[in-house]
Every structure is written in C-alpha cells, then in structure tokens.
Amino acid sequence: MVLNMGPQHPSTHGVLRVLLELDGENVVTAVPDLGYLHTGIEKSCEDKTYSQAITLTDRMDYLNPLGNNLVYCLAVEKLLNLEIPKRAQYIRVMMVELQRISSHLVWLGTHALDMGAMSVMLYCFREREEILKIFERFAGQRMMTSYIRIGGLSLDPPSGWRELVKRFVDMMPPRIDEYEELLTNNRIWHGRLKGVGYLPAETLISMSTTGPGLRAAGVAFDNRKAFPYSSYEEFEFNVPTRTESDCFARYLVRVQEMRESLKIVRQAMDKITDQGPIKSEAPGIVPPQREKMKTEMEALIYHFKIFTEGFSPPPGEVYVPVESPRGELGCFIASDGSPKPLRVHFRGPSFVNLQALPLMVKGQLIADTVACIGTIDIVLGEVDR
Amino acid sequence: MPQLANANASVVIDRLRAWKSESVAQVIEYRGETTIVVPHKLLLAIARQCKEDPELNFDQLSDATCVDRFPNEPRFELNYQLLSIPRLARIRLRTSVSGQQPVIDSLEPVWPGANWMEREIFDLFGIRFEGHSDLRRILLPDEFEGAPLRRDFPVEGKR
Numbered sequence: 416m417v418l419n420m421g422p423q424h425p426s427t428h429g430v431l432r433v434l435l436e437l438d439g440e441n442v443v444t445a446v447p448d449l450g451y452l453h454t455g456i457e458k459s460c461e462d463k464t465y466s467q468a469i470t471l472t473d474r475m476d477y478l479n480p481l482g483n484n485l486v487y488c489l490a491v492e493k494l495l496n497l498e499i500p501k502r503a504q505y506i507r508v509m510m511v512e513l514q515r516i517s518s519h520l521v522w523l524g525t526h527a528l529d530m531g532a533m534s535v536m537l538y539c540f541r542e543r544e545e546i547l548k549i550f551e552r553f554a555g556q557r558m559m560t561s562y563i564r565i566g567g568l569s570l571d572p573p574s575g576w577r578e579l580v581k582r583f584v585d586m587m588p589p590r591i592d593e594y595e596e597l598l599t600n601n602r603i604w605h606g607r608l609k610g611v612g613y614l615p616a617e618t619l620i621s622m623s624t625t626g627p628g629l630r631a632a633g634v635a636f637d638n639r640k641a642f643p644y645s646s647y648e649e650f651e652f653n654v655p656t657r658t659e660s661d662c663f664a665r666y667l668v669r670v671q672e673m674r675e676s677l678k679i680v681r682q683a684m685d686k687i688t689d690q691g692p693i694k695s696e697a698p699g700i701v702p703p704q705r706e707k708m709k710t711e712m713e714a715l716i717y718h719f720k721i722f723t724e725g726f727s728p729p730p731g732e733v734y735v736p737v738e739s740p741r742g743e744l745g746c747f748i749a750s751d752g753s754p755k756p757l758r759v760h761f762r763g764p765s766f767v768n769l770q771a772l773p774l775m776v777k778g779q780l781i782a783d784t785v786a787c788i789g790t791i792d793i794v795l796g797e798v799d800r
Numbered sequence: 801m802p803q804l805a806n807a808n809a810s811v812v813i814d815r816l817r818a819w820k821s822e823s824v825a826q827v828i829e830y831r832g833e834t835t836i837v838v839p840h841k842l843l844l845a846i847a848r849q850c851k852e853d854p855e856l857n858f859d860q861l862s863d864a865t866c867v868d869r870f871p872n873e874p875r876f877e878l879n880y881q882l883l884s885i886p887r888l889a890r891i892r893l894r895t896s897v898s899g900q901q902p903v904i905d906s907l908e909p910v911w912p913g914a915n916w917m918e919r920e921i922f923d924l925f926g927i928r929f930e931g932h933s934d935l936r937r938i939l940l941p942d943e944f945e946g947a948p949l950r951r952d953f954p955v956e957g958k959r
Contacts, residue, residue: 449938449939450937450938450939450940450941453939453940455948457924457949458948458949458955459955461955462955462956493831494831496831620859620860620885621859621860621911621912621913622912622913623860623861623862623911623913623914623917624913625860625862634885636885641888642888642890731830731831732830732835732867732879732892733830733831733833734833734862734863734879734881734890734892736862736881736890743862745862745863745881747863747865747879747881749867757867758865758866758867758868760863760865762862762863762865762881766916766920767913767916767917769916770912770913770915770916799939800939
C-alpha cells in the first residue's frame, strides 16, 4: 500500500511530501517529493546586486537567518578579498551561536512534540523568546534580521546589550538541565528513539551527510574546527560526538551543542570591546557613515554609487562552507565582474541530509518515520530554496 | 588556511598527473582555493581516483553545482566540491559541457550523495547525467517545461 504523507502534515516540519510504500505497519520505501516551498531564491539573486541579495538569504533556512547571512557575506567578502575588523567578527560569532541555540530549541521542541512530549515544546519556545528579544534589540527584527552585511554588521550593538546577553547566558544552563531531566532518562523517550534511524558512518559520509547526524556516528567533523572562519579559531569549545548513530544519539549531540554554544557566547562577550568598528573601511563597497555622507563629497558619491549601481567584485568563483545547526551550509558564488552575481548557489544541509531518509526508515514502523524526519532536522525553506 | 590549501592542492595535482597525464587540463588558484579543470570525458574516472587513491581520500562530495556561461561555449560549467574528512582537505573539480549536447557522466556511482544534487542540476539547468539511477525533476513540478536557471530563461514575466 502506498500512503501519502502529504505536504500538509503536522509532523513533516514544513511542506514535505513523503510517499510511503507500506507492508502492514512497516515501511518498504519512502520517497520524498520536494519543491512545495521552492521560490527561486538562487535565480532571484542573479537579478539583484550583491547587497540586495542579503535579504533573500535570510529566508532560506528560516530558523538560522543569521547563519545564512554569514555564509553569503563571507563568500562575497572572499571574492572582494575584504578584511573584517575583529570586533565585527566577534559580534558575528556571538550572534550566530545565539542563532544556533535558538534553532536547536525549535528542533527539540518540535521533535519532542512529534514524539508526544508536548510540554517540552512550550519550555523551548519560552527560552527562544529571550533570544528573539535579543535579536530585536540588536537588529530591530526578531527573525529575518539581515544583521550581517558585506563588510561587517548593519548596526552597532545597542547600549545595555551586555546585561541582556548575560542574563540569557546565566539563565540558560539550568533550563537545558530541565529539558534533560524531562527527556534523557525518560522510558518513553528511550523507546521512541533508541535504535531508530540507525545508519553507519560510512553510509552517512558517502551520502554527503554533515552536521549533528554525522557527529552522532562518531565522525568529529565540524567546519568551525576543520576550516575555521570569522575568528572561530580564537574560541575554545568542544565538538560533541556519540557513536550509536540513532535518533537518541543525535538528540544528545544537539543538546550538548547548545551548551557548547553558550560557552562560545560567553567568550565572545569578553572579547567584544565597547568601542570599535563594526564595518571595514572599504570605500566603494561598504557604505559610508551617514554623518560623513551628509558633509563629505566623496562619501556622498560613494553612497550614491553603491546604492544605485552597486560594487563589482573581480571575476572568479568561491565556495565558503560554514557550520549551520543542520550541517555544512555552503555558498558558491560565481562573479563575472558585473554588479550582479552571475550565479549564487547555496548548498543546503537539509536538502543533502534528507537524501538519507529512505535509507533510514527502510524496514521501520510508520511512527519511526516521524522520528527520523525530526531527527534529520530539516527546514523546508533550505531544502527547496 | 592558505598554506593548507596549497599543500593539499599540489598533492592532488601531482597524484592525478602521475596517474594520467591528461587528467589535469588546467589549475586555477584564486583566493586560496584551488580548482582543477578536467576534460569532461575523464570526469568519472578522475572522481573515482580522487576517492579511492589513499593519498587523496576524498570521501565526501560536498556540493555539485552548475554555472551557465551563456552565450560563451562550452556553455555549462559544472563545479564539484570535494572534501576529504580524514585529511581535512577541500578541492574543486571543474568541467564543461556544450549547450547543444548537455550530457555528462553521473558521479552517483562514486558518491551516492550526488543523487539529489544532480537531480537538482537536471531540473534547473536541463543537463542529463548518464548512469544516474533516478533522473527526474526534484524541485519543480514534473509537468514543468524548461530549465529556469539558464541565463536565457527570464527572472520574471512571461516567456
């Protein structure tokens, strides 16, 4: 029997359609059908200047907009060979790690909800509210912040930001302990997740899986450690791994990653100075300060040129990989020397990791399919773009 | 990081040239990244060599993508990002196919993770992959006609 787990379903985490071929309660094959959220972001980027395309990147992986901004801006900055001031890099790291915690909170809340543990969802979203409040104070926006721009950041951190972030960082560890208290030793949680969705490490590597799914199989590969970017080499943190490679192992890896991200946020807070630049000095690429634009002629001309024509990186191609909460998020940009990119391609970890779903659910129960979809941690905006 | 890229790149180029001298058509070094341009007929063999040679050990295909260089020929430029997890090394393989006959060997036999990546390129660019197990559209509806990411397909409006 072929059962349609339609695009509209509370447990597919978005508009994902899975065609399940069943033999009684067991799944013979599962064929994902994608494209219900395809909005042509990569094509639209070709019609916009490099800075205009930043707002499009927010909307791909909508639980990690700052990470999307970062990977795109790092790629454009690599094309331009632009140096970013250390202070801006530290603030970027802090914001991206807060985003990682917020993304893992949504993952935990929705995954637990799928498994029936409904109260965890509300607790996770309560903490996520605090992070969204921080983003609102920094960038004016809760989610699609576009806070990371080419050359640095869009705005200076607001006054009083240290107290705000410190309050969150102090509040969070006991809350993570609370989630673990509810779930980690829970017999029902063990029954639903242990031994479900097992794939050996060689299969995961050859299926191009990255992120917590690969680390739960014992492969300690993390782009922040392997190919450090944006000053990550100056931060001390561990990369949690497990060896069982089932849904329960992935849960443990992600919960531990939340704790490691808090460590990084604390270190970033110490490194960020109260005064300092948030953007590089690159006339013609990075817009000048508004006060200078109103009094200096050169600044006014640069401002005009940047916002009407845009800047043109030299012709060439770059690929920048970063570690998103879901795995390796990559941005490939090909420039032809014009103000608009020739080709922008985003290597979405959700898209690539979802390939492994048919292998994961083969022979398992339908209820385990829901667990497997949740454990891969997909965001359809990134799968479909 | 640039040192790592250069040391790794020369190992790859030397090993590939030693295995087959015509495998490396061109080497491009840009912004600390190395791209090896390979003839499209040798792509599958070179990919297999990159994976199986113990000194290269590129066990994962990070990304496969296409750039449409219309109206230049050869029109479609395929870029494959390879990753070696044990050696923590990255390299890019590039090859080109013409616009009149956009066909190339599938890399799915070497890295099964290429499956959906090549389906996406087939869907959006119209390039056929020989040897692919399940070549059909992935993001667009099955009845869709055309290849939207080609440069001659408009961004908006009617065609």
